[in-house]
Amino acid sequence: MSVTAARPAAILGGPGETLTEGEVDAFVRRSLETAGLDGRSVCVIVPDATRSCPLPLLLKAVHTALTGRVSKLTILVALGTHAEMTESQLAAHLGGPYPGVTVLNHEWWKEDTFVDLGTISAERVGEISNGLLHKAADVKLNRAVVEHDVALVVGPVFPHEVVGFSGGNKYFFPGVAGQEVIDLSHWLGALITSASIIGTPGNTPVRTLIDEAAALIPSDKLALSVVAQSGTNALHAIAFGDTISSWQAAAAVSAETHIRYLDKPVRRVVSLMPSRYQDIWTAAKGFYKVEPIVADGGEVIIYSPLVTELAAMHPEIEQIGYHCRDYILGHWDQYRDAHWGVLAHSTHLRGAGTWDPVNGERCRVDVTLATGIPEDVVRRANLGYLDPTGFDVTQYENDPDTLVIPNAGEILHRLR
Template sequence: MTNAAQGTSSYGTDPGTPERALRVGGIGEHLAPEQVRAFVGKALARADVDGRRVCLVVPDGTRTCPLPLLLAAARDELAGRAAEVTVVIALGTHQGMGEEQLARHLGYQPGRAEQTFPGWRILNHESWLSETFTTLGTIGAERLSELTGGLLSDESVEVRINRHVAEADVAIVVGPVFPHEVVGFSGGNKYFFPGVSGQELIDLSHWVGALITSAEMIGTRGITPVRALVNEAASMIPAERLALCLVVASGTDTLHAAAFGTPEDAWAACAEISAETHISYRDRPVRRVLSVMPRKYEDIWTAAKGFYKLEPIVADGGEVIIYAPHITQVSVMHPHIAEIGYHNRDYFLGQWDRFRDLPWGDLAHSTHLRGQGTWSETEGERNRVTVTLATGIPEEVVRAVNLNYLDPASVDVAAYEADPDTFVEPHAGEVLYRLRS
């Protein structure tokens, strides 16, 4: 295992060609609902779904996406054509969505999914149940080394996926593309891996991203090592794979653009637009950032986006404050985080024998929220910026996981906005901030 590397091309089975995707919209455009419905109808009319079992893989509530509009359009086009339709919520390792959450997210009245989507099955990806999965095969050590540019040279990984995806005739991803800390830009095949995949590939792919570091990976265009790994795993899915990829106006249900085709082609088309839409540049660093987290982020595991999408504009020695009074837990689904705490990459690599047997996905998340830094036996851990939680998590818990604490009741957002040394992001989590230099 090497410490760091970055790859942006020549990886994977198919890098994707934007021109091959069917597209609507573009940078700065705002699509009307009727345009979106017409596009979905046109796209699915071209798909070979007649008499076939269709599985729609869609995001959970942590992603902004006008799913009610999209799924209603898909319902109308698939009616009388698909033999059956199953919707799987791509939770990854997030907690499951309850009936009221699902109803609001997908666009039906609680308890009345059948009336809105006749004959459809709507399922959480239940990563906590072994019967959720089927095994597609293994990516061996030699191939894994090729895909990751040598970051991992002595590992192999079993590829497991939600059985409803594997057993479908056609698997269609429906979801947005945003800058992403692990893969560069989210979307496309990432909804299969890690969205509905087994833990093995989730842990390994996230650790590859952590080795590169979130600061280097996030918003990187092209086929990064993690995207290469995701594409390789997706090529093992027996179903025909398609994707309706989206570029969403952050914090809204409005689309800038949509693309349909193979997951590689549709993702590539939307990643180009996301790179010009979801990355905001500033001329100089700031001393402090206040990240105001939307309520859709229910724990720090998901709200960490408020750190790594703002950290690039913070000056050395500065601070990121995650302001989320509604959050009361570090991680609902990953209790190891409370034991591991938050540390930079070198902290783990410098003591690898101590940490190698812990879940690598948890180690990766730890580095994502702690950011850049160093560790040595003599000087210990040194981090580039301070991370402060102003949440409903008790102070003793916050400090135990190696983060700073701020009483959320003391936070005056208007005062921070008036402070020339502070940048306030009122809807943190989706837009990536960078310095022009």
């Protein structure tokens, strides 16, 4: 039996709307009950805790709709290369309990996690990237996805620094993918630059790359794509369809919901980071989402005193440091053997800039950390430092040249 998914996606809600829990529950149940899933095995791919999303509400509705109807139900947490979630963290994040359901972390650090789906040729990568990259993409994916008949993505859509808007097939790549395609896709985004790609509607080159990788997945692919009210458990909209049509519908709502426009640039932004970002690897979203509104020579301060390390799972960033794209390319012989995903993170946080052998590196915006990371570590990484213990947010709130953003990291800020 084949899965029947609405084309175009079915959608409930929209910009400016707030859905009730009852409306969300009914939409999820109705969508899944008519999707042709009876007797099939289903792998539900969900985000980790670094995104705003009422996941317990959604998963309870999924569980109710599918229990007794599907042959097997598994929940797979799309960590990408983030830290493993503990049992207590999973319980809080997912809700439940869900009798008869297997819950898995994406164990990206284990080679036997993956199956090889094939290769996207160097020639095709060159076409997709408009000539920026000519390297084959080895496509490896968590075996749990391909060992189920159906892969059901459940998660939010936000503006994203690598792909344009998150969601859809991005939950496979990089969510539960192997290192090779993660590195290639992130470095392609870095070559384009975060400021150029973030919040870009439609198919960016990185989106095209991950959609082509997803086409190699033998399982049927469906998605419940949601547009969350940032920092809350409320939803503006929810869409159901295949992983492309559902994402497109949610991304259109996200573009009207998650982007704030300013009339002129500001000299300084203070991003107050919520606790869901536990290192700079994730808290760097406080820079990505505001870089476009900062004046040349301005500053972004990331305030997160509970953060004590740059990257829990990627300590090599301490040696690489943070540099603009042109600096990395100018020192390619030094960096080419590092994980390209780490290099991409380096350039994304340092932002736009230039480098040449005579004048050195000149970045457009200063980046300052007011965190629990030691000053020597911060400065060695080519970032500015502020002591968080003496940080007075009211001083910045009273400064007309400074924009203070609470719950930073999800809402993109742009100039009109």
